[in-house]
Amino acid sequence: MRSTAITTRASSTETTRGISVSDHPLGWMPKTTSRRLRPACRSVASMSASGMREAVAGRTDELRHMATDSRVAAGGLILSRITGFVRVSATAAVLGPTYFGNLFQVSAVLPNAFYGMLIGALILALLVPPLVGRLQTEGVGSARRFANASLGLIIAILMAVAVLALALAPFVLGMLAPADMGRQLVALGLPLLLMLMPQVVLYIVAGVGAAVQQAHGRFALSSAASAAENIGVVAVMASCATLFGTGTEIDAVTMPQLVLLGVGTTASVALHAGLQWWGAHRLGVSLWPSFAWGDPDVRRMLRQSLSSIGYTSLYWAEFLLLLAVSATIPGGVAAFLIAHSVCQLPIQLTAKPLSSAQLPRLAECFHKHMPAEFWTIYDGGLRLALFVVLPASMVLAAIPETLAHAMAFGEMATPDGVALIGCCIGGMALGTAGEMVLIVATSASYARRDTRTPAYAMTLRLVVIVLAAAIAQFALLGTKRLWMAGAAMAAANLVAGAYLHWQLRRTLPAGNATLRRGLALDLGFSVAAALSAVGLATWLEGMPGTILEHMLVAAAALAASLVTYVLPQLARGSQELLILVPALHRVGQGPY
Template identity: 35%
Template sequence: MEHSVSARSVLRADLSRPAARRTVRRSAVVSGGILISRLTGLVRVVVVGAVLGPTYFANAFVATNMVPNLTYSVIAGPALALVIVPTVVQVLARGGPDAAIRLLGRVSGFLLIASAVLAGIVALSAPVLGWCLSLGIPQPSLREQAEQTATVLVLLVAPQVVLYTAAALGAAAQQARERFTLAAVAPAAENVVLIAAVVVVGVHWGPGLDVAEITAGPLVVLGLGSTLAVAVHACLQLFGASRAGLPLRPSLRWRPDPEVASVLRRLRNSISLPLTRSVALYVLLAAASTVPGGVIVVQSAYTVMQVPTALGARAVSTVVLPGMSAAVARDDHSGFAASWRQALTLASITSLPPLLLLTALAHPIASMLANGQLHSDKLIDQLAACLAVIAVAQFAASVHMVGLDALFAQLNTRCPRVASYALLAASLTVTFAALLVPDDQSRLVVLCAGLLAGELAGAVTVLFGLRAALRPERWIDHAQIARALLACVSMVPIVAFGRWFLSTGEISRAGGVIALGACGLVAIAVYAGAVRISWIGRCP
């Protein structure tokens, strides 16, 4: 009898049912918003590479522009939403919007003060950060100039730590109310403003500037322009939170509130997740700075990796997290397990096409991304090799991402913490090994392999933790994932033809971009049709 009840519960939550279809539709809406943000993010990377070129100044600008985001991760980073959303969902169900607003206000008061302190530490540490980011430059004169340039840029971007914290709080408030679109689209505004700043520098001072010829003008425009970009992003997220009925009203009264103390305690226990990832990425970028333009190549590959994970796994987990949290709150173990299987299946389904496309079309994609000062055969080859590695890394990152969301929905911080340590150890091991590689191109590929090693280690750790937590429920839908793998086979002829066509060398650059986009869209459409047919075949 118990088995039959459990089976009926699983069937009610199956992917062929209306509730699951609603999850798919919502995930598609979130994916659309994220697509806009990620495409502008790719344009941002392309514009930076085209204007600044493979120079040490480009390395300094890209690396310092990531410092505030990495520093904000010390407070909570991506873990902030994973901790706050389940709590706010439960508080809303128990005490209504007023209680949730009060909780958010006290949590945000603490976090904004903490982020302001960290921003001050970043500013005071600017000389040290500048020294670290220029350490790998062999020429002493260039190294000194790069150190001074990076120091000034760090000072200009330090306030972004507070702004990123405010943006994350606003996005978490919207997610708790199941308002996803603006939160997903808002980062696009940040990208647009920064692109404008880079274009101004290219038009007014010329492209390809290196540390030896840089002046105060372009430094100020790029530094303040990037900070203004994050401010616009934060304002949009706060506006969205207010429209969702959860305006952020920072309060200093967090000490006497036991629920706030519980949230902050879970954030403290979860700090290793963003911190270890930030440390791993920072060390990786420092290693990439030993190659002229290496930071741009690695960041381009990393940005490409984030696109499919954001459109797939992040969109799915954003939609599923409130439901999984609600299942935990009502002690519905079967419902939670069904939601997890949905999340894992959808994340796998959305990660398989990028795996095939990025592996097979790595060189044409690299050629499309490398423009202006960055367009050279050597850099294109380096980027193509990195993209092939990233293709596998994005699949591992997707599984890792949805696994973390499921654990946080259970208010489990121990297993994610262990996974973060595994990610850091694996990534640093491969990164330090890359420094022993004498060839520049091979070194950058090994550095990207460090990203892959870290995500694999994290994903394996998270899956083991979830498998134990889900027993006796099934933890994976083997049949649906097998169908997705078979559907992926339908893409192979289209991708093979596209690769052959793009390798003929008889088409213009613009034509190549159009052909590449058409090949990707047709292949994904065929794959989506094959997946849909397999789902319809299972519907009663």
């Protein structure tokens, strides 16, 4: 198993200052352990200087291997995110800034949100560590039994709760339009939801299949498979536009159009799940639900999943709350989802692949009681992600209108549609770095089997979002309301990410803290990149143009910011740049 082969350094398990890391069965204690055991943890944190040097000696090589896996995962995620953006844009272009567009977009999100509320967002974090342990100690057969038992258990739980979700559907749907349209909305929304809800089971199969592949160190297909779903939905939207036209409002929607949208979208999710199933099958793990729930690892996973429900439920409840605020404005949901897709791009290209690549490694470090290596892998991965996300968030915040002009297609390509998208991007962008830290730190926490601290972080996130959403709903109108919805997500991500990283920093041996090194320079170069993007975009946008010309202006501004950021980093020999782009290693290398 190539990607999880971590070099064991003796210094991490030998006695330091009279206390061995492996004296305790957990190797080191998370925050939730007994207070009287924490002195041992503090002693581990004060390892000898020679031990720390040995632990750090292999950091660069390990980060290079992790970056290689991350690039493979990022390649798949690039395809998924590009097709995902095309999917959101195509849906907005066909359905337009209408209340039916709001209805379909929210209904299409609900199955994924329902799955995500219970386990989806953390299914990899819950399944990969035990799968790694079984593959190392007992082989593929044991991993297959665990995966199938987990699949059966998750399906049983989610199907039992699905009845409650459908019962609450009329209340949720009634919030998406003014009172005089409420009955029409429910009349269309209930049959649409019945066609979409089977996606919950399909997402479970896809999630377990991806976990099996990543536990084996395979990241390409598990990251790229969702692109098939996105392409399928785009094809459904093209068919809908051809057969029924665009911009249809609630009172003009026919049942054939509703069936095409509902059944076609579910079939696209089935294609995604089929690819993930095949990816696990080719590794010897054919996924068929079983009911062997007496397995100790399955019980442990169930206990952890019950703890993680708080995290996932809060995350999706917050997202749906912001969607509800956006739905009070025609086209608001489409604008919010487009902006969210744009701001998620740097996260999907860095935090998601890095957290996927580091999760098996961190799980192995925890399994082998190697806290110093755990810290260096986590800290190095976070530093690599910040290197990319920090400038990206500043550039997105600097040119929201330029990006909005380039991404407003079809029915959204109006001054109002552009304004809605731009204000959402402007409010949401600066929180991108916070969400990146939250994702990477959550993955590290789950590798340590700590499910409580991420839930506390998500509770903080909820408090911030509820306060900001209340201000947006009752004190603001129009584009200001949408800007506040985006800003609420940004502020919440920054608070939650900082809290969770601080908690990890407190409970792990510090190792060679690389996070602060070079961060001030990265911040300065990020500001310069944002200024160059603003300057070029302002100069070029003085001339009104077509959608293609707007796209070229946005591409030129982004390219200028990239050059402004990368060239100084290359000149100073940034280690992160050379790790992320090995081809530059021969061009120049300076002091870190």
